[in-house]
Amino acid sequence: MSGSGGHVTLLSQGTGYGIIIGLSIFFCLFILAAIRIQKLYLQEDSEKSEMFMVANRTVGIGLTASAVFSSWMWLSETVFAVVVGYNYGIAAPMLYGGGLAIQISLMAVVGVVCKLKAPHAHTSLEIVRTRYGSIAHGVFTILNLINNIFGCSSIILAGSQLMTGITGVHLVAATILLPLGVVAYTAVGGLKATFLTDYVHTAVALILIIFFTLKVLTNEHIGGIGGLYDKVRAAEAAGTILPVPGNYAGSLLAFKSKGAIIFSTLIKLGNLGLVTMDTAFWQKSFASEVSATVPGYDLAALSIFAVPWGIGSVIGLSTRVLERLPIFPTYPNPMSAGQVGAGLPMVYTIYAVVGRGGVIAFLFLLFMALTSTVSSSMIAVSSIFSFDVYRTYLKPKATDRQIIRISHFGVFFYSLFISAFTLALSYGGANMLWWNYFAPMIICPGVVPLILTIFWKRQTALAATLSPILGMATGISIWLGLVKHEFGVVNMTTTSNQIFNLYGALGTIFSPLLYSVVISLTIKPTVFDWREFLRISLVQDDDTSKTDITATTETPTSTPTPTEHGVPVENLVDDKNPGEVQVVPSSILSGSQAVDEKQKQATPTVAAISLDDVTHPLDDASLRHLYRWLKIALGVFVSLVLITWVVWPMPLWRDYIFGKAFFSGWITVSIIWQFFALFSVVIFPVWDGRHALAKGYRGVRTHGFFRRH
Structure with a gap:
């Protein structure tokens, strides 16, 4: 290990390759076994497109919360929460967490609205095409792909650079192997596979986050919460910790921080785009039971707050203390800007406190956080390929089996493309800090037009098509124009200017609102009929007509609806394989009525049905x-915005340095919140899914993995 401020290798290349390849094989085998149990004993077949893309819309509260939490627990929430805690002090991790929570709670609102207006939708793009037609659909398809590509590549970028920095694994190898390991179980298992692996990722990652937080805090060189406070204050007084520009009195323990507020605002804007423009979050909403959408998403929103707040505060500040001690890997030199930008403060602190074993555990955390996000992105992109491109334009009469085959191809192709794209970013000099500043301008222009698609009936197709394009052009023009005017040159360094990135991001996300309203109200204004969304139909099996079996001109015959642990289903016999049962959700929730086979065959094509019928x-x-759930979702969203943006931070935005008692309470509550998250998204999902777990266990115990069904 080098002891200089230059390159520091903490583990061997063999260890790095072993962790990447070994964990990839383990999760592939795990998910294959889980899929086999689902198919044999829980009637969940991932070879059906409804199951592959939206998990038959029967996912409960616990698994929904765990999956959403996992999808949003990006590597940046751990590694770069420590970076901003190190750079700006106590304010940044808390503001970071508040920005994550509101986006998830917003999607809870959107999810309920979609279930009300488009109950059989599979992707957000399907909703766009139904309302606006092919041109707008094409624009939003590109915007969704851009969002997934940049979001997914940012995680692989951070993971591969960290893996290279820690173990010396070649950057190209790390960039290719990390996403490649996700391909097998994602392609085979579909969305439900990501739900299951998301749970495992979440459980392991949260346990490690809590362990690292407590281990660093109780280390003899830190001395607990009080010891951390005393050491930071003493180092600031002695001048060994340099004043932080923009912080009150230059202190890391002052909440008033210009850098933290600018960074957190950029993160809030960028994350709003990442959630809204990512079909993966819409799919998880479509996949969950109606009664699980709001509590599942809001439970995840409350839980996600724990990740950056606790670990960013404790390890970020502890790194400032440990960096000056001989146990730190770069001692006697401080970390370079490149090492900080690559996310290495957390790794170096763990090595200083725990040793090599701690770094190996960190690599497990890295793998968990990275692969869960990449898997979710792969499903989202594959659904765009299969459903929004292939079935929509290339082969409208595609069978269920053909759609699945294209989905598998989409997962594999996307893994190759995203690796190549990430390598281009890496060799171009990008790191996560630069990406966090740049991202909002490229991923946010479609946010407002997409939200208006389901909330405002007067937005026209022309407005929906043009406003995101104009918005992106506006934001990028503001950004580059300010950089050129101020510095005279545009490069990776000058374009990392915080405030200019913020101006560009604000232009990108809010200008489409102006463009959309003006275009909608002045150029051929129209009023959309929400009933058009009811034409969106479920995808049936190969020999089943692709009609919406519930949108009929007659009242369906009332028959008992079979249930599986409270989840209503319709057992439709596959004509091609009479021995198999096709599971299709009974209009998503209880209260829906089953349709008998004779009436289903008599149902006319949905597109041919008059809107009046x-x-x-x-x-x-x-x-x-x-x-009722919509009111609850709106209430939680508004409350979270007010609490995390106004009630909590505003009183602290003053000329004040945390006292020791207040600091102790602050850190204590952040750790308690970590345990709340552990209960909400790790322990509760096991209890919530106990019946399915027990049924699967009984099936395996009685019949094994290879029973023919």
Whole structure:
């Protein structure tokens, strides 16, 4: 290990390759076994497109919360929460966490609205095409792909650079192997596979986060919460910790921090784009039961706050203390800007406190955080390829089996492309800090037009098509124009200017609102009929007509709806394989009525049904139930915005340095919040899914893995 401020290798290349390849094989075998159990004993077949893309819309609260939490627990929430805690002090991790929570709670609102207006949708793009037609659909397809490509590549970028920095694994090898290991279980298992692996990732990652937080805090060189406070204050007084520009009195323990507020605002804007423009979050909403969408998403929103707040505060500040001690890997030199930008403060601190074993555990955390996000992105992109491109334009009459085959191809192709794209970013000099500043300008222009698609009936197709294009051009022009005017040159260094990136991001996300309203109200204004969304139909099996079996001109015959642990299903016999049962959700939730085979065959094509005759698949009781959940979702969203943006931070934004008692309470609550997250997204999902787990266990114990069904 080098002891200079230059390159520091903490583990051998063999260890790095072993962890990447070994964990990839383990998760592949794990998910194959889980898929086998689902298919044999839980009637969940990932070879059906409804199961592959939206998990038959029957995922419960616990698994929904765990999967959403995992998808949003990006590597940046751990590694770069420590970086901003190291750079800006106590304010940044808390502001970081607040920015994550509101986006998830917003998607809870969007999820309920979509279940009300488009209950059989598979992707957000399907909704766009139904409302605006092919041109707007094409624009938003490109925007969704851009969002997934940049979001996914940022995680691989951070992971591969960290893996290279820690073990010396070649950057190209790390960039290719990390996403490649996700391909097998994602291609085979589909969305439900990502739900299951997301749970395992979440459990391991949260346990490690809590362990690292407590281990660093209780280390003899830190001395607990009080010891950390005393050492930071003493180092600031002695001048061994240089004043932080923009912080009150230059202190890391002052909440008033210009750098933290600019960074957190950029993160909030960027994350809003990453969530809204990522079909993966919409798919998880479509996949969950109606009664699970709001509590699942809001539970994840409350839990995600724990990740950057606790670990960013404790390890970020502890790194400032340990960096001056001989146990730190770069001693006697401080870390370079490149090492900080690559996310290495957390790794070096863990090595100083725990040793090589701690770094190996960190690589497990890295793998968990990275692969869960990449897997979710792969499913989102494959659904765009298969459903929004192939089935929509290339082969409208594609069978279920053909759609699945294209989905598998999409997963494999995307893994190759994203590796190549990430390598281009790496060799171009990008790191996660630069990406966090740049991202909002490229991923946010479609946010407002997409939200208006399901909330405002007067937005026109022209407005939806042009406003995101104009918005992106506006934001990038503001950004580059300011950089050129101020510095005279545009390069990776000058374009990393915080405030200019913020101006560009604000232009990108808010200018489309102006463009959309002006275009919609002045150029051929129209009013959209929300009933058009009810034409979106479920994808049936190969020999089943692709019609919406619930949107009929007659009231369906009332028959008992079979349930599986409270989840209503319709058992439709596959004509091609009479021995198999096709599982299709009974209009998503209880209260829906089964349709007998004779009536289903008599149902006309949905597109041919007059809007006056189209009926909602949910009955009045279920609709009232949904509207109650919508009020709850709106209430939680508004409350989180007010608490995390106003009530909590505003009183602290003053000329004040945390006292020891206040600091102790601050850190204590952040750690308690970590345990709350552990209960919410690790322990509770096991209890929530106990019946399915027990049924699968009984099936394996009685019949094994190879029973023919």
